[in-house]
Amino acid sequence: MQDLPDLPDEINLVTLNCWGLKYISKLRRERLAEIGRQLSIASPQPHIVALQECWTQEDYQSIRRQTRFILPYGKFYHSAALGGGLAILSRWPIEESSMHRYPLNGRPTAFWRGDWYVGKGVACARIRYGPTPKHIIEVFNTHTHAPYEGGKPNDSYLCHRTAQSWEMAKLLRGAAERGHLVLAMGDFNMIPMSLEHQLVTSLAPVRDVWRVVHPDSSLGPSHHPAEEARRRPIPTAEFNIQENGAASDGPYNTWRWTKSQRRLLGLGEPPVTISPDTPDPLGKRLDYIFAGSGDIQALGGGWVVKHVNVGMMMRHPELGCSLSDHFAVEATLAFHPFRQSRPSPPPQPESHSNRDSSAAPTAAGTHDGAAPTTSEKSTTDSALHNGAYLQLQQSPTPSFAHLAETTYPSQLTSFLPSPSSSPAETLPSTAYETILSLIRTYTAREERQLAWRARHFLASLLVAAACLVGVWFTPCGRNYVSFILTLVSTLSLAAGTVDGLMALLFFRSELKALREFEWEVRNARGLLFRGGGGGAREGDGAGDWDWDWD
Template structure:
C-alpha cells in the first residue's frame, strides 16, 4: 500500500460514446484517454458515462494504465449502461445496481430501457485501516426528454432513481466509508431530484460547497428567472455556475454551419468569454461525504472544484464530448487537538500521516481562458460591450463571487459543519412531510397511467387473437379460384397474431413489472414518511407500516 493521500482528485465525464450515433467517437475517446493520462494534478478516481463499448473502454485504459492502473467496465441490459470507473487503488468489490424504473421498451428511439441504466458501485481501499475505504457510485440517470413539465411522464422515473441513489449513499456512509456519487444526473441544482439526494443521504454537492450562489438552471428556467439575475456570460457560467452542458464553448452545441469551420488544417475558431450563455446548465455532479470523522481523526472536505476537459481535439478542432467534466479535489482536514481520534485507526502503519492533512483555505483551479479572437456568434454578441457594462450579463469577477471567503468554503468551516450536523450519525436531516406527499402523488399519477396502458394492451392482445382466428376461419369460406383472398387473410392473421403477441408480452411482463416496482417505491416512501412522523428522523426507514397500511 502506497503512502496515504492528503488529497483526492476526482473527475466525472460523460464521454458521449454512443456507437454508430456519436460523431468522431473513436478520435474523441482516444484524446479523452490521453488527456486523463497527462492531467495535472493526476486524478485518483475517474467516473465515465456513455462509454458503451469495450473498445472505447480498453482504449482509455491503455492510455491511463500508469496513472489509473485499476478499472471496471460495467455490463447492463442489452446494450450496456455505458458506465466505467478508473482508480489509482485496487477495486476490492463492485456491483451494478439496475434502476427499478428506467424508461419504457416502447420508446426504443430513446434507448434508456435498452441500455439498462443504473448505478455502478466500486469499493476502493486507499489505506489499511478499517475505515480507509472509498465507496464510489457512478450513474447516468434517465434523460429529461419532456423537460420536467408537470405532465412529464418520466418525472416519476427520475424521482425513483434519486431515491435509489440516496438509499445506497446512506448505507455506505453508515458503514463509515468516504462516499462519492459521481455522474450525469440529468437534473439541475436544487431540483426535487437534487434535494432528495442531499436530504436523504449525508452527502453534499461539492460544487455548491464552493459556489453556494451558483445558478439553479439555464437562464430561461423558471427557478433561475425567479432570482432576477442577468443572463450569464459563457465564462461566468463555467467558472461560477459549473455549466458542464449546452454552453457556447462546446462545439457540439454549435450550428452545422459553425461546425463546418472546424476540421484538420482549418484556423482555430474560438469563443469570446463575454458571449451571452442562455442555455448552459449543470447536469454533472460530484456528491461527497466526510468519511468517519472519529475513526479517521478528521474529515474529507472540498478543497477546490472546476469544470474541466474543455480543450479541443488537436487535429479535428472539436470538443472532446458534448459535456465538459466536473473535477474536484478533496483534502483531509484533521480534528482539532482537543478532539482526539478514535483508536480504531491504530490498526496499521501510516497512522500519523493521515492526521497531518493540510489546513489551507479552499481555492479554485485556474482554467485556461479561450482566446478572444476570432469570435464565434458575432451577430449575437454585436454591441455586447455596452450591455456588459450596463450589467445586462453576469460577468466573471476576480475572484468569483462564491470564493470571496464564503463561510462554508474553508476546510475548517466544512469540518465544523460536519461535526455540527453529525454527518456520520443516523440522525441526518430528512425531507418535510409535504415532500413525501408530493412524491406519493407523482407515483399515484404514473401508476394510473401505466395501469391504463396495461389494460389497453391486454385488450388489444385479445382483439388481435380473435381477429387472427377469424381470418383463418375465413380462409375456409373463400370461393375457389380466389387464392389471393386466402393469401391476404393468412397474412393479416399472421401479422395480427405477431402484433397481439407483442402487446400481450408488454402487458404481462413489462407493465406488470413496472407496476410492482411502483408499489415497492410507494411503500418505501410511505414508510419513510411514517417513520418521520413517528420521530425517527432517518427518513429512509424506522418503524415500518403494518401489513394493513402497506396495502
C-alpha cells in the same frame, strides 16, 4: 493484500459523460482516444475517474491503455442488452464491484430512446486506499434517465428520475453507515436543488461539492422557473463555467453549435474562438460529484471539499471539436483533522446581483468556441455595459487558504450526528406528498397502458381467428384473397403477442416496482411524522396491509 502507497492527503476526482454511443456519436473513436490521452497528462493527476456513455469495450480499452500508469485499476460495467455505458478507473485497487439496476428504468416501448435497453443503473466499486478497515472509498457512478420531456410538470419520466435518486440515496446511506468515504459521480440529468437533487443530499450524508464552494450558483438555465424567480441577469459563458458549473449546453462546446458553425471545424482548419462575454442562457449543470466525509471519529478527521471546477474543455488537436457534448466536473477532496472546537462561521456568499456589473471581467482574450457576429457582439457589449449579463469579477471565489480556514471545520461538523435530528428531517415534508403524487400519476398511466395492451392482445386473437376462418371459406381461384387474409392474421397475431407480453411481463413488473417505491416513501414519511418510531401502518396513509405467507 497488495502493497498500497502512502495514505493520500488529497483525492482528485473526475466525472465525464463521454458521448460514446456506437454508430450514433460522431467522431467517437477519435474523441474517446483523446479523452484517454488528456486524462493521462492531466495535472493534478486524477485518482478516481467515473465515465458515462462509454459504450464499447474498444473505447474503454483505448482509455485504459493510455491511463494505465496513473490509473492501473479499472472496471467496465455490463448491463441489459446494450450495456450501461459506465466505467470506473482508479489509482487504488478495486476490491469489490457490482452493477445495481434501477427498478424503474425507462420503457421498452420507447425503443428509439434506449434507456430501458441499456439497463440504466449504478456502477458500484469498493476501493481500498489504506490498510485499516475504514480506509475504503465506495464509488457510485450513474447515468440516470434522460429528461426527454424537458422536466415539465406532466413529464412522464420525472417519476423515473425521482425513483432513481431515491435508490441512489439508499446506496449512499448504506455505505456511509459502514464508515466509508462515499462518492456519487455521474450524469444525473437533474438541475441543482430540484426534487431529485434534494433526495440525494437530504436522505444521504453527502454534499454537492459544487455548492459547497459556490453556494450561490445557478439553479438551472436562465429560462427555468427556479432560476427566473431569483431575478438575476443572464450569465455569460465564462461566468457559467467558473461560477455556475454549467458543464452542459453552453456555447463553448462545439457539439451545441449550429451546423453552419461546425462546418468551420475540421482537419487543417484554423481554431475558432468565442468571447468569454458571450451570453449563455442555456448552460446548465447536469453532472455532479456528491461526497461524504468518511468516519470522522475513526480516522481522526474527514474528507472536505478543497477545489472544484469544470474541466476537459480542450478541443481535439486535429479535428477542432470538443471531446464530448459534456464537459467534465473535477474536484479535489482534502483530509482535514477534526478538532473539538467551535468552527468558524462559513463565509457568506456574495450576492452577484449586488456586484458592480460594470466592472471588467478578468478573462481577457477568447476561449475556444463559435465567434459571435458583429451585431451580436455589439448587442452583447451594450448589455454588459448596462449590467444585463452576469460576468466574472476579480475574485469569483474565496482563496483556497481562506476556504481551509473558514469552511473545513464547518464541513466536518455538518457530518457529525446530532441527537435532535435525523437525515430525513432535512427533506421538506411536502416533498413526500410530491413524490406520492408522481407515483400515483405514473401508476395510473401504466395501468391504462396495461389494460390497453391486454385488450389489443385479445382483439388480435379474434382478428387472427376471423382471418383464418375467412381463408377456409375463400372460393377456389381466389388465392390472392387467402394470401391477404393469412398475412393480416399473422401480422395481427404478432403485434398482439408483443403487446400481450408487454402487459404480462413489463407493465406488471413496473407496477410492482411502483408499489415498492410507494411503500418506502410512505414508510419514510411515517417515520418522520412519528419521530422515528415504527414503520408504515394501516390508517396513517401507508396503504393496505400486505400479508406474506410462507
